[in-house]
Every structure is written in structure tokens, then in C-alpha cells.
Amino acid sequence: MGTVLTVKNINVYYGAIHAIKGISFDVNRGEIVTLIGANGAGKSTTLHTVSGLLRSKTGDIEFLEESIAHTPAHKIVSKGISHVPEGRRIFQGMTVEENLQMGAFVTKQDRIEHNLEYVYEQFPRLKERTKQIAGTLSGGEQQMLAMGRALMSDPELLMLDEPSMGLAPILVDQIFEIIKNLNKAGTTILLVEQNAQMALSVADRAYVIETGKISLTGTGEELAKSDEVRKAYLGG
Amino acid sequence: MADRILKSINTRGLKNAVRGSEYKKEALISYGILIGGYILLQLGAMTGLIGRNLQGQFVPICVYVSLAISLNLVVGISGELSLGHAGFMAVGAFTGAVVVRVLENGIGFAPLRLLIALLISAAMAALAGLIIGLPILGLRGDYLAIVTLAFGEIIKNFMNVIYFALDENGHLKFAFNHEIEGISNAGRVLTGPIGATGVTKIATFTYAAILTAFTLFVVLNIKNSKQGRAIMAIRDNRIAGESIGLNVKKYKLMAFVVSASLAGMAGCMFGQNFSTLAPAKFNFNTSVLILVFVVLGGIGNIWGGMIAAALLTILPEALRQFSDYRMLAYSIVLIGVMIATYNPTIKSRISAFWNKVNPFKNKDKDKGKKPKKTGKEAA
Numbered sequence: 311m312g313t314v315l316t317v318k319n320i321n322v323y324y325g326a327i328h329a330i331k332g333i334s335f336d337v338n339r340g341e342i343v344t345l346i347g348a349n350g351a352g353k354s355t356t357l358h359t360v361s362g363l364l365r366s367k368t369g370d371i372e373f374l375e376e377s378i379a380h381t382p383a384h385k386i387v388s389k390g391i392s393h394v395p396e397g398r399r400i401f402q403g404m405t406v407e408e409n410l411q412m413g414a415f416v417t418k419q420d421r422i423e424h425n426l427e428y429v430y431e432q433f434p435r436l437k438e439r440t441k442q443i444a445g446t447l448s449g450g451e452q453q454m455l456a457m458g459r460a461l462m463s464d465p466e467l468l469m470l471d472e473p474s475m476g477l478a479p480i481l482v483d484q485i486f487e488i489i490k491n492l493n494k495a496g497t498t499i500l501l502v503e504q505n506a507q508m509a510l511s512v513a514d515r516a517y518v519i520e521t522g523k524i525s526l527t528g529t530g531e532e533l534a535k536s537d538e539v540r541k542a543y544l545g546g
Numbered sequence: 547m548a549d550r551i552l553k554s555i556n557t558r559g560l561k562n563a564v565r566g567s568e569y570k571k572e573a574l575i576s577y578g579i580l581i582g583g584y585i586l587l588q589l590g591a592m593t594g595l596i597g598r599n600l601q602g603q604f605v606p607i608c609v610y611v612s613l614a615i616s617l618n619l620v621v622g623i624s625g626e627l628s629l630g631h632a633g634f635m636a637v638g639a640f641t642g643a644v645v646v647r648v649l650e651n652g653i654g655f656a657p658l659r660l661l662i663a664l665l666i667s668a669a670m671a672a673l674a675g676l677i678i679g680l681p682i683l684g685l686r687g688d689y690l691a692i693v694t695l696a697f698g699e700i701i702k703n704f705m706n707v708i709y710f711a712l713d714e715n716g717h718l719k720f721a722f723n724h725e726i727e728g729i730s731n732a733g734r735v736l737t738g739p740i741g742a743t744g745v746t747k748i749a750t751f752t753y754a755a756i757l758t759a760f761t762l763f764v765v766l767n768i769k770n771s772k773q774g775r776a777i778m779a780i781r782d783n784r785i786a787g788e789s790i791g792l793n794v795k796k797y798k799l800m801a802f803v804v805s806a807s808l809a810g811m812a813g814c815m816f817g818q819n820f821s822t823l824a825p826a827k828f829n830f831n832t833s834v835l836i837l838v839f840v841v842l843g844g845i846g847n848i849w850g851g852m853i854a855a856a857l858l859t860i861l862p863e864a865l866r867q868f869s870d871y872r873m874l875a876y877s878i879v880l881i882g883v884m885i886a887t888y889n890p891t892i893k894s895r896i897s898a899f900w901n902k903v904n905p906f907k908n909k910d911k912d913k914g915k916k917p918k919k920t921g922k923e924a925a
Binding site for chain 1: 779783788789
């Protein structure tokens with residue numbers, strides 16, 4: 311056990327807009343932690359700040375007891391944080407396998423083969439389509455590809471931004487099943503979701519973000535039962 | 547498990563072979579066009595089929611082909627619109643002019659002088675590319691295009707106020723914004739808006755063709771390398787590129803600087819082909835002209851750009867009496883190509899027409915279709 315990621319009092323601005331107002335949270339090894347909240351609450355901004363795409367004006371971000379608040383984005387990946395951005399950002403013109411190989415850009419040569427095998431084990435659907443151009447995959451397959459690509463860099467912490475976005479309910483179930491499997495296989499997961507019900511059902515712990523602040527925290531079960539969360543996100 | 551890994555390795559080998567053959571095909575076509583074109587033009591010149599005027603265009607053709615290849619690295623492979631390629635060309639051309647004049651007395655062997663000038667030009671253009679690229683590569687799309695356009699104009703105007711001259715002792719003198727006094731006409735190297743004068747032509751068709759081959763070699767190798775894959779991945783999806791740990795700025799800058807230095811070399815060769823060289827030559831029109839080569843040849847298609855550059859350099863010379871309408875013809879051709887390639891109706895008509903007249907079409911396919919049709923009718 312032990313803490314993998316500690317976020318302490320971060321404040322993030324988009325120009326004059328104060329998007330994140332002093333958020334602190336932590337993620338322990340082997341957990342699934344989820345950040346839920348409405349549109350524009352600051353969930354994705356928080357992930358972007360952790361992966362170095364945005365900078366916090368205050369506070370600190372520690373990964374494996376080492377500050378990464380000032381580490382450039384491209385170095386954070388090799389430290390062991392993999393970010394699956396919102397909206398299935400895959401390389402449309404490359405094949406499935408080339409996309410996965412790109413994910414191993416910072417990975418040691420002797421691990422690539424092993425990781426590729428692992429990704430194909432987790433996503434058998436991708437294995438059937440290794441030579442297919444990624445842009446022609448279905449939405450669910452593209453999401454799987456984005457997740458698989460993130461796994462190619464041997465991440466200690468996998469950050470998923472809205473993996474269920476725009477997917478049919480049956481595919482959402484599949485994606486969450488895969489998230490649970492990845493977690494069982496040892497990957498710590500930080501999950502950002504709008505689909506609060508699904509997210510809370512798999513999460514060990516959850517934080518509710520409202521207009522840039524954390525308003526509630528607890529285990530997934532506690533929050534799923536909480537009146538406030540039910541009213542705001544689960545429809546009564 | 548073991549045989550699964552083995553299978554995966556095998557399919558990977560196969561895939562690499564496929565990629566390799568794709569790369570080989572592109573390289574084969576590109577080098578083929580270059581060597582074929584070189585032999586064809588040389589033969590034409592030897593047999594007298596190609597007139598003097600057109601022979602004078604041999605070096606510019608090679609230069610423009612090189613420029614099209616190097617701009618493709620930025621526009622096609624890196625996916626950024628740059629409108630300042632003539633600026634880098636100017637840096638190379640004037641650096642080359644000064645270097646060759648300074649070395650004239652020291653080094654008698656002209657090709658060696660040219661080689662040194664080419665290397666220094668490449669370094670200076672790369673430096674210019676670095677200076678301009680560092681602050682602006684955070685910009686994207688139209689904004690980058692505007693800044694590169696401005697840069698090209700700045701270089702041109704800068705050259706307008708630069709004066710270099712050699713005094714009687716062969717020392718290089720420099721002045722900014724005014725003539726250097728006490729220098730004979732023969733000593734002038736760069737004279738403001740008049741530009742480089744008294745250049746002894748040392749560029750030949752063969753040297754220019756070798757430079758083009760070198761440019762092609764560099765760009766094709768980058769395209770096929772790990773770095774090239776990273777540059778193309780960033781072009782396809784910048785955020786995804788960042789999320790897998792690519793240093794976006796580094797790779798964008800790499801493409802930009804390499805492209806600039808290759809343009810500088812081409813500019814140096816260009817300058818050594820004319821006895822006078824004015825800064826006004828490297829204006830916005832020239833930048834657009836190079837971009838037109840790239841767009842006409844198909845963005846990212848290296849050999850397409852080569853053919854477009856060669857044809858559009860020969861065309862105005864072959865139709866000399868219409869050369870006043872050159873820019874008009876370019877724009878019409880450009881609009882025509884845009885319509886033909888992006889309008890699905892016209893595109894399908896062209897391919898239908900091509901299928902009708904194509905002598906190489908597969909006749910067996912038609913035969914295979916016919917019995918099927920009759921079968922349906924019978925049913």
C-alpha cells in the first residue's frame with residue numbers, strides 16, 4: 311500500500327478565470343479513485359494539471375513521493391503517469407498496432423513486446439483489428455485503443471478522462487468491466503466521469519467537485535447513497 | 547503463451563516489412579524521378595533539343611524541387627502552414643554570396659568553395675529557423691502562417707539595408723543602411739537593394755542535382771525514422787501526442803529547423819547561378835510559389851511536389867510570351883486542382899472517365915461481372 315499521488319491545494323487559472331480553487335486529494339496504490347461533478351466543475355482541468363499540460367499557481371503535486379508540479383508533460387509519462395484524454399484522442403491515420411507502438415514511445419525496448427501482449431490480452435477486440443486504420447474503428451473500439459495505448463508505457467497510475475462519453479450503454483458496461491480488470495491486474499486508476507452512477511459503482515473512493523472545489527468525499531458506496539449526490543447527479 | 551508471443555513477433559515482422567516496402571516505394575519513385583529527370587534534361591541539352599533559355603533554368607528547377615521537398619517537411623509531415631520559406635532561402639543565398647566572394651582568393655577550387663558556402667548557408671538558415679521557431683511554434687494554423695509571412699518580409703527588408711564590400715587588401719567591410727565609401731565597383735559584395743553583384747557563376751546542373759538528392763535523402767530518412775513518426779503523430783493529434791509523452795515543441799522545432807537549413811542550402815545554390823541577386827527576388831510571391839508546388843503535388847506527397855516544382859518552373863519559360871500571366875495561371879491551376887480533388891461530383895466523373903479510357907484496366911474483372919448480371923436477369 312502507500313500513496314501514489316498526492317495533490318495539495320492546487321489553483322489553476324485559464325487567463326482571468328479561476329478554474330480550480332484549492333483542490334487537494336490523494337490516490338493510494340491499487341485503488342480506483344473517481345472525481346465526479348457537473349460540466350465545467352474542473353474535473354478534466356485537474357487531470358490536465360496532474361499530467362503537466364496545465365500548471366498550478368500554488369500547492370504541489372507529488373507522485374511516488376517526488377514533486378512533479380514543475381516537471382514537463384513529456385517527462386511525466388516516463389515517470390509512470392499515463393493520461394487517456396477526453397474524446398478518444400487516437401492517431402486517426404495510423405493502424406491500431408502503430409497507435410499502440412506510439413504509446414510505447416518512452417518505454418524500454420525490452421518491455422514493448424510484453425506490454426503489447428498484455429494490451430491484446432485485455433482488449434481482444436484490438437487484436438482482431440491490428441492492421442485496421444484507427445480512424446475507421448467504432449467509438450467503443452477507439453476508446454479501447456486510447457486506453458490500450460496509455461497502458462503501453464507501463465503506467466503506475468492510469469488517468470481516464472470520461473471513458474464512457476458518447477458510448478452506448480452496453481459498451482459503457484464493457485469499458486467499466488475492463489477498468490475493473492485493469493485495476494485487479496495492479497494498475498492504480500484515477501477516473502473522471504460524468505456518469506456518476508457507473509463511476510461510483512466501481513470506485514473505492516470518490517470526490518465530488520463543484521465549481522472548482524471539492525464539496526464531498528467518501529467511499530463509492532457512501533456517496534452513491536448520499537442524499538446530496540443522489541439529488542444532484544443520480545436523479546433523485 | 548509462448549506461441550502467442552511468437553505469433554505476435556511474426557506479425558510485427560510482417561508489418562514492418564509492409565511499412566518498409568511502402569517507404570521503399572516512395573524512395574524509389576522519388577529518386578527515380580530525380581535521376582530520370584536529370585538524364586532526360588542532360589540528353590536534351592546535349593542533343594540540342596532543349597534551347598539555351600530552358601537550359602538556363604536547369605539549376606533553378608533543381609533548387610525549386612529541393613525547396614518543395616524541404617517545405618513538405620513542415621507543411622506535409624509536421625502539418626504547419628509556413629509562408630516564409632523564401633526568407634530562409636534568402637538567408638542562404640546572401641550568406642553563400644558573401645562566403646564565396648571571401649574565399650575566392652584563398653581557395654581556387656570552385657566546387658570546394660561552393661561546398662563550404664553551402665554548409666555555412668545551411669548553418670545560418672538553421673540559426674534563423676531556430677530564432678524564429680523557438681518563440682512561434684506554440685502558435686498554430688493561421689497564426690503561424692501570419693508570423694512566418696512577416697518573417698519572410700523582414701528578412702527581405704533586412705537584406706535591403708545590408709552592405710558588404712572587400713577593400714584593396716581583401717578585408718571584408720560591413721555597413722548598415724549606407725554605402726561603404728572608397729570601394730571600387732569590383733569590391734562590392736552586397737549592395738543593399740541591388741543585392742549581390744559580380745558573382746562568378748559556379749553552380750552547375752550536376753551540383754544542383756546532387757543537392758536535390760541530398761535534400762531528398764534527409765527528408766525521406768526523417769519521414770521514415772522514429773522522430774518522423776513522432777512528428778506525424780503530433781500532426782494527427784497534438785493532445786494525444788502529449789499524453790503519450792512526446793515533447794511537442796522539440797519535434798515541431800526539429801522539423802522547422804531542418805526544413806529551414808535545407809532551404810538555406812537551396813538558396814545558396816540559387817544565388818551562385820546568377821551574376822546578380824536582388825533581395826526583392828525573395829518576396830512573398832516566392833514563398834507562395836513554393837507552397838503552390840507542395841499543394842499541387844499533394845500535401846505530404848514528396849515526389850508529387852517534385853514534379854509540380856519542375857513543371858511549374860519549366861512552364862513559364864516554355865511559354866515565355868505569356869509569362870506576364872504566370873501568377874494568374876498559377877492561381878487558376880491551384881483553384882482547378884482544389885475543385886477537382888475536393889468536389890466529390892467532379893472527382894467521380896474524372897475517375898469514371900479514366901475507367902473508360904484506361905488502357906490498363908483489368909479486363910478479367912469485367913468478364914467476371916457480366917455472367918453475374920445475366921444470372922440476375924435470368925432469375
